[in-house]
Amino acid sequence: MGEAKTILSAEGLSIGFRAKKGASGIAHHINLDLKAGTLTALIGANGIGKSTLLRTLTGLQKPLAGNILLNGRDISGYAPHALAQQLSLVLTGGLPPSNLSIYELVALGRQPYTNWLDALSPEDHKEVNKAMELTQTAHLAGKKYYELSDGQLQKVLIARALAQNTPLILLDEPTTHLDLLHKAGLLKLLKKLSAEAGKCILYSTHDIDLALQLSDELIVMAEGSIMQGTPQHLISRNAFNTIFRDESIVFDASKGGFTINL
Amino acid sequence: MQRSNKNSILFILLSLVLVSFFIMNISLGAVKIPLEDVVKSITGGTAAKETWQYIIINYRLPKAITAVVVGMGLSVSGLLMQTLFRNPLAGPYVLGLSSGASLGVAFVLLGAGMLPAALSIFFLSPYGIVLASTLGSLLVLLAVLLVARRLRDTMAILIVGLMFGSFTGAIVGILTFFSTAEQLQKFTFWSLGSLGNLPWGHVGIMATVCAAGLMLAACCIKPLNALLLGERYAISMGINFRRTRFIIIAATSLMAGGITAFAGPIAFVGLAVPHMAKLLFRTSSHFVLYRATLLIGGIIVLLCDTLTQLPGNNFILPVNAITSIIGAPVVVWLLLRRRKGIYS
Numbered sequence: 001m002g003e004a005k006t007i008l009s010a011e012g013l014s015i016g017f018r019a020k021k022g023a024s025g026i027a028h029h030i031n032l033d034l035k036a037g038t039l040t041a042l043i044g045a046n047g048i049g050k051s052t053l054l055r056t057l058t059g060l061q062k063p064l065a066g067n068i069l070l071n072g073r074d075i076s077g078y079a080p081h082a083l084a085q086q087l088s089l090v091l092t093g094g095l096p097p098s099n100l101s102i103y104e105l106v107a108l109g110r111q112p113y114t115n116w117l118d119a120l121s122p123e124d125h126k127e128v129n130k131a132m133e134l135t136q137t138a139h140l141a142g143k144k145y146y147e148l149s150d151g152q153l154q155k156v157l158i159a160r161a162l163a164q165n166t167p168l169i170l171l172d173e174p175t176t177h178l179d180l181l182h183k184a185g186l187l188k189l190l191k192k193l194s195a196e197a198g199k200c201i202l203y204s205t206h207d208i209d210l211a212l213q214l215s216d217e218l219i220v221m222a223e224g225s226i227m228q229g230t231p232q233h234l235i236s237r238n239a240f241n242t243i244f245r246d247e248s249i250v251f252d253a254s255k256g257g258f259t260i261n262l
Numbered sequence: 263m264q265r266s267n268k269n270s271i272l273f274i275l276l277s278l279v280l281v282s283f284f285i286m287n288i289s290l291g292a293v294k295i296p297l298e299d300v301v302k303s304i305t306g307g308t309a310a311k312e313t314w315q316y317i318i319i320n321y322r323l324p325k326a327i328t329a330v331v332v333g334m335g336l337s338v339s340g341l342l343m344q345t346l347f348r349n350p351l352a353g354p355y356v357l358g359l360s361s362g363a364s365l366g367v368a369f370v371l372l373g374a375g376m377l378p379a380a381l382s383i384f385f386l387s388p389y390g391i392v393l394a395s396t397l398g399s400l401l402v403l404l405a406v407l408l409v410a411r412r413l414r415d416t417m418a419i420l421i422v423g424l425m426f427g428s429f430t431g432a433i434v435g436i437l438t439f440f441s442t443a444e445q446l447q448k449f450t451f452w453s454l455g456s457l458g459n460l461p462w463g464h465v466g467i468m469a470t471v472c473a474a475g476l477m478l479a480a481c482c483i484k485p486l487n488a489l490l491l492g493e494r495y496a497i498s499m500g501i502n503f504r505r506t507r508f509i510i511i512a513a514t515s516l517m518a519g520g521i522t523a524f525a526g527p528i529a530f531v532g533l534a535v536p537h538m539a540k541l542l543f544r545t546s547s548h549f550v551l552y553r554a555t556l557l558i559g560g561i562i563v564l565l566c567d568t569l570t571q572l573p574g575n576n577f578i579l580p581v582n583a584i585t586s587i588i589g590a591p592v593v594v595w596l597l598l599r600r601r602k603g604i605y606s
């Protein structure tokens with residue numbers, strides 16, 4: 001992993017919202033380093049600022065302090081169009097009502113490459129089909145998006161991000177609303193995409209046990225500290241017991257998961 | 263690929279329907295004119311009787327062109343609103359844009375007397391009315407947009423549109439107290455909605471304003487597709503959201519304002535036509551929907567205008583009555599079809 005190329009890095013980053021009466025920070029002194037071919041999970045309790053961090057890393061929200069470098073260049077220096085060719089998103093929450101078919105939805109990922117009428121070239125069709133094959137969603141092409149199950153829709157949204165053909169993919173809680181089978185299936189898909197297609201993938205999740213088993217690295221957000229490392233490294237530093245400030249929830253290193261003391 | 267063949271056939275069919283409805287609209291009326299003479303007059307030849315030619319060139323042709331422009335402009339405004347607000351029930355009439363335009367026109371027609379003479383002459387000219395009407399619809403659109411940012415609930419946005427309708431009604435009611443019978447009559451006729459009786463000069467201004475709006479809308483085809491996935495996805499796909507929203511608002515205000523200034527508030531066309539296009543073409547691609555909405559919009563308003571002449575030789579129904587008879591059931595039907603929060 002040592003020689004893998006750094007795609008996204010952050011140094012001395014402070015995130016939060018700029019209010020009228022000065023800024024209110026959520027987390028400070030964040031240092032991150034995301035490499036090509038690596039699957040990284042972002043974990044932390046509710047309200048700790050995972051979504052804010054993701055929004056800041058995608059350039060949707062300005063950092064309070066510090067820099068975010070994408071391919072060694074400050075992210076705020078990218079034009080929207082150029083940024084869309086480097087970074088793609090998979091978000092939580094439903095889609096607005098429309099008549100979109102699955103093929104059309106995945107093809108929207110080609111927007112940064114199409115002309116002003118959004119016409120698809122043979123190259124675009126090839127990329128769309130490739131993305132659908134990789135995510136095993138080709139058989140859904142003709143369906144409408146509202147006919148799909150949650151698990152299928154999540155895969156289709158990942159296919160859309162793949163069609164965007166970016167080295168970096170960020171996912172906001174992709175495993176929510178899925179059962180264990182589909183959670184594991186989805187994470188295995190992400191793992192495959194990072195290992196085989198060389199994508200740099202960051203996803204936020206509450207499924208810490210699964211994240212420990214299937215991610216190359218984790219970023220643990222706790223109050224006052226943010227740590228990044230491999231699962232073993234973080235376990236050895238007792239990072240997981242900092243997530244929940246509750247004595248009854250204890251991380252059991254031997255099981256790789258949490259136990260609850262009654 | 264099969265789909266695009268089918269689309270081409272549909273587009274050719276719709277174009278033929280539009281042309282034949284256009285000719286049918288012109289050939290029907292109180293005075294019976296043979297089809298042959300109608301075609302001759304439109305294409306620049308001479309009809310058998312001079313009066314026929316006069317009727318066609320100065321009365322029926324501007325009315326038919328007005329119908330097509332009104333249909334196209336309002337329908338495309340509806341399509342833009344539905345995608346921008348992520349709301350299948352949005353349209354220039356439902357969101358109160360037409361009410362806003364009415365308010366602008368009411369101020370001009372009923373209140374111009376209170377202004378200094380030079381200003382009142384400008385505002386009573388067709389340009390002044392277009393300006394007031396466009397500003398009125400722009401104002402309402404900005405207000406709706408402000409509410410939409412605070413409330414994510416799509417129904418709330420519609421209720422705001424409804425409130426604007428009542429509000430403008432009330433203001434107009436107050437204005438009527440201070441206006442003369444002549445001004446009042448002028449405004450009442452205007453507010454019933456009418457495609458006819460427009461001189462060529464007015465048709466020209468309306469068509470120019472609408473053409474500008476349609477061109478702006480055409481520039482948004484790609485961002486509109488991206489907006490189908492919501493604002494955040496659109497931005498992540500490289501869309502400049504603020505600029506797109508600005509262009510959509512400008513285009514809609516121009517079209518809804520320009521049309522309402524001359525033809526009066528026309529109900530439901532902007533809401534119903536985009537849904538007809540979506541049902542017929544079964545797609546969300548705005549490149550297809552834009553063209554489909556243009557054609558179907560022209561066809562529907564031509565048809566409605568033709569229907570207003572049905573009762574007999576001496577009666578002409580207000581066009582608003584016909585569009586509402588067709589449009590209101592469409593809205594109810596859309597609400598009933600709602601599944602899992604999804605409309606057609």
